[in-house]
Amino acid sequence: MNPAYSVILFTTASGAGYGLLAWLGAVGAAHGRASTIAFALTSVLIALALITIGLLSSTLHLGRPERAWKAFSQWRSSWLSREGIAAIVTYPFAIAFAACWSGVIDAPNLITPLGYATAVMCVITVFCTAQIYASLKTIRAWNQKLVPAIYMIFAAASGAVLLSAISTFFQRFATPQYIIAATFIGLAFIAKIYYWNTIDNAPRTHTMGAATGLGDGVRQWEVPHTSTNFIMKEMGYVVARRHAKTLRMGCAALLALSFILMAGCIYAPVVSYLALPVILLAAWVERWLFFAEAEHVVGLFYGKQSA
Amino acid sequence: MTSLPLTTTKKLGLVIDLDTCVGCQACATSCKEWNAQGDSGPLTDTDPYGADASGPWFNRIHGYEVKEQGRDDSRIVNFPRSCLHCEEPACVTVCPTGASYKRAEDGIVLVNPETCIGCKLCSWACPYGAREYDYTQGVMKKCTLCVDRIYNTNLEPEDQVPACVKACPTGARHFGDLGDESSAVSQLVKKRGGYDLLPELEYKPTNKYLPPRARRETKQTHIEALPKSNGSPMEKLFLWADKLLNKGNASVASGEDNSGKLEG
Numbered sequence: 001m002n003p004a005y006s007v008i009l010f011t012t013a014s015g016a017g018y019g020l021l022a023w024l025g026a027v028g029a030a031h032g033r034a035s036t037i038a039f040a041l042t043s044v045l046i047a048l049a050l051i052t053i054g055l056l057s058s059t060l061h062l063g064r065p066e067r068a069w070k071a072f073s074q075w076r077s078s079w080l081s082r083e084g085i086a087a088i089v090t091y092p093f094a095i096a097f098a099a100c101w102s103g104v105i106d107a108p109n110l111i112t113p114l115g116y117a118t119a120v121m122c123v124i125t126v127f128c129t130a131q132i133y134a135s136l137k138t139i140r141a142w143n144q145k146l147v148p149a150i151y152m153i154f155a156a157a158s159g160a161v162l163l164s165a166i167s168t169f170f171q172r173f174a175t176p177q178y179i180i181a182a183t184f185i186g187l188a189f190i191a192k193i194y195y196w197n198t199i200d201n202a203p204r205t206h207t208m209g210a211a212t213g214l215g216d217g218v219r220q221w222e223v224p225h226t227s228t229n230f231i232m233k234e235m236g237y238v239v240a241r242r243h244a245k246t247l248r249m250g251c252a253a254l255l256a257l258s259f260i261l262m263a264g265c266i267y268a269p270v271v272s273y274l275a276l277p278v279i280l281l282a283a284w285v286e287r288w289l290f291f292a293e294a295e296h297v298v299g300l301f302y303g304k305q306s307a
Numbered sequence: 308m309t310s311l312p313l314t315t316t317k318k319l320g321l322v323i324d325l326d327t328c329v330g331c332q333a334c335a336t337s338c339k340e341w342n343a344q345g346d347s348g349p350l351t352d353t354d355p356y357g358a359d360a361s362g363p364w365f366n367r368i369h370g371y372e373v374k375e376q377g378r379d380d381s382r383i384v385n386f387p388r389s390c391l392h393c394e395e396p397a398c399v400t401v402c403p404t405g406a407s408y409k410r411a412e413d414g415i416v417l418v419n420p421e422t423c424i425g426c427k428l429c430s431w432a433c434p435y436g437a438r439e440y441d442y443t444q445g446v447m448k449k450c451t452l453c454v455d456r457i458y459n460t461n462l463e464p465e466d467q468v469p470a471c472v473k474a475c476p477t478g479a480r481h482f483g484d485l486g487d488e489s490s491a492v493s494q495l496v497k498k499r500g501g502y503d504l505l506p507e508l509e510y511k512p513t514n515k516y517l518p519p520r521a522r523r524e525t526k527q528t529h530i531e532a533l534p535k536s537n538g539s540p541m542e543k544l545f546l547w548a549d550k551l552l553n554k555g556n557a558s559v560a561s562g563e564d565n566s567g568k569l570e571g
Binding site: 065 | 311330359360361363368369371373374376381384386388397400405406424425427431433434435440441446502504507508509516518519
């Protein structure tokens with residue numbers, strides 16, 4: 001699949017934003033009012049900024065961005081619609097939580113319910129984002145149970161590293177944060193290795209012979225176009241597959257490095273500043289590969305022997 | 308609404324005969340011509356007269372070479388591919404705006420260009436590559452089964468069929484109600500063993516494909532060798548003239564055959 005940068009930015013930036021926001025909600029729910037207004041407002045603002053950048057970026061992918069609001073109507077059947085609604089519903093929860101948590105509004109009793117509600121909305125939104133891809137039967141590498149888990153783990157990991165960096169900046173060192181961040185990075189590493197192993201070894205059940213009904217000895221003889229068409233541009237991306245091994249190693253190495261850096265934070269919290277770009281880059285490479293490596297079943301009609 | 312109708316009164320669709328299709332592209336060009344000016348139009352091509360002309364087509368014809376087991380030779384099967392108007396079209400259910408829909412009355416799958424936001428998710432959900440994005444209009448386009456022809460009473464009754472069906476010179480495309488077992492198309496599917504494309508994905512395509520018929524074993528035709536030269540002066544004269552005339556036309560003399568060259 002063509003790895004559109006607008007969609008990669010959307011899923012990674014909003015993933016990190018929702019991850020951070022979910023952790024903030026959980027921290028608020030567990031510990032009550034934030035230590036300082038500045039810390040509370042800055043961290044929620046960074047989360048909402050990342051989410052908003054991601055959502056705006058996703059509209060760049062549209063042919064008609066001015067009609068994007070129509071996407072909230074089909075929640076009964078469409079994961080994309082559900083994702084849009086969940087994203088919008090999260091905003092008022094996040095704002096209300098930030099107001100109570102920071103102390104701008106003096107309502108300590110509301111911090112815990114609003115914190116949990118915000119965190120739950122973040123998880124739901126990221127799950128819906130992943131389901132947009134995971135629900136497609138046409139793309140074997142996406143139609144896996146592991147995909148929503150990976151989206152949520154990456155959101156949690158990048159959000160936790162973000163929280164660590166912000167906490168460090170506000171002199172709020174807390175060792176458990178670093179351990180949580182390192183744990184989710186470790187989980188991301190394991191999940192990704194397992195995922196790559198799964199998609200590499202999953203049987204290619206669809207063949208050109210079966211798809212066309214013409215039997216095993218079929219091959220493309222004449223193409224149905226005079227120059228590259230939409231289907232080939234959108235579904236036939238092959239550049240990444242050539243470099244997939246190197247990029248996978250790179251992604252795994254970045255995850256390992258950010259894991260080590262987060263573990264190092266326990267001794268020198270300032271290292272979290274270094275870990276942040278590393279985990280964001282790892283998430284970017286992971287997401288780029290997620291799109292670029294995915295093969296669409298339509299390739300069978302365009303000359304691929306199996307999918 | 309992108310939720311699917313539970314049942315459709317009719318199941319209008321196409322039956323495509325892979326045995327008689329000659330790959331002439333008449334259906335594809337006729338489709339493009341009709342839809343560039345009808346409800347789906349304009350179906351704009353970019354760089355239409357240049358080297359890299361590109362644009363949405365609702366019908367594309369693949370050519371496949373099929374090598375059957377136990378045979379040395381192979382056969383060419385022309386394979387038109389367009390929207391199959393599935394009973395369970397995920398292209399419809401993934402649509403976030405309701406622009407994609409399946410009609411309850413006849414099962415035709417359509418896109419409303421007024422509400423499509425061009426997210427392209429439907430094209431990802433389609434296993435058959437039937438949906439093509441219109442870059443100039445920023446919306447998705449697809450086969451409409453010529454909904455603006457088949458119910459168009461301004462046309463002569465014989466013209467109230469999809470443009471591709473009307474254009475096919477070999478009668479390889481059939482249009483009708485595949486939900487009605489007694490219809491001509493249903494009978495044809497039954498008789499010829501019509502099949503679904505990628506049935507395992509459970510999209511339940513309405514359109515059916517009729518397999519190429521088994522090849523008839525023809526007797527080996529024995530071509531008589533040319534009579535040997537009898538060495539007469541007249542024959543020597545002809546041979547000399549033949550050689551002389553062939554000199555300026557080397558490719559003919561060498562017997563080079565370009566007819567089998569692959570394109571694309």
